[in-house]
């Protein structure tokens with residue numbers, strides 16, 4: 437399926453289209469992607485990265501999104517440092533306060549922006565663990581029907597492609613509406629970030645803005661569809 441219009445190869449930075457997507461949300465919206473929707477509403481996005489590292493490239497991507505958020509979009513940055521390892525015994529005994537706070541933040545958001553590192557060709561445990569907590573219980577999960585955009589950065593040439601594909605698949609199973617396109621994959625990350633993990637590349641900062649604007653459109657389109 438051809439959707440979206442971005443295909444740019446910028447050194448090792450790629451913003452590209454793909455046929456993978458949140459299947460259930462996509463099938464409901466076939467024929468609508470590509471059309472513009474009006475930006476009259478304020479959108480609140482919650483952003484987080486699957487890294488706890490101080491100078492994390494992926495936390496830097498999320499920070500850049502918050503710094504460059506277009507008017508009408510607010511981005512609240514949260515981190516996953518306080519989320520314990522998922523344990524159903526712990527959950528059954530009473531959800532930890534940090535998990536409750538995390539889930540409330542997701543529930544209060546119109547959309548989520550997630551930046552994933554890639555560990556051993558997959559999603560880092562920190563991020564998968566957070567999604568696992570947030571996915572339960574399924575009927576009331578704040579991920580259900582939630583619009584989500586995914587991006588990622590890594591120092592290598594793989595650019596988090598495999599981790600993003602895994603995250604997309606896992607997020608779809610939670611019932612989230614993963615935005616099909618555009619994708620934002622950043623390779624050779626050290627060339628684009630400062631030593632503190634701040635995104636310094638102006639072209640990439642523009643790509644982040646474009647992703648956030650696309651997420652707003654995706655969110656409004658889903659809202660229109662739900663109201664129809």
Ligand SMILES: Cc1cc2nc3c(=O)[nH]c(=O)nc-3n(C[C@H](O)[C@H](O)[C@H](O)COP(=O)(O)O)c2cc1C
Nearest residue numbers: 487489492493494553554555556557590591592594
């Ligand atoms: C356990 C481990 C496995 C990794 N595996 C991969 C990998 O499969 N592909 C890749 O591009 N980078 C891999 N890396 C390098 C990470 O992309 C790199 O550490 C990156 O900076 C992590 O993201 P962050 O900067 O947001 O913390 C791995 C790093 C670690 C610690």
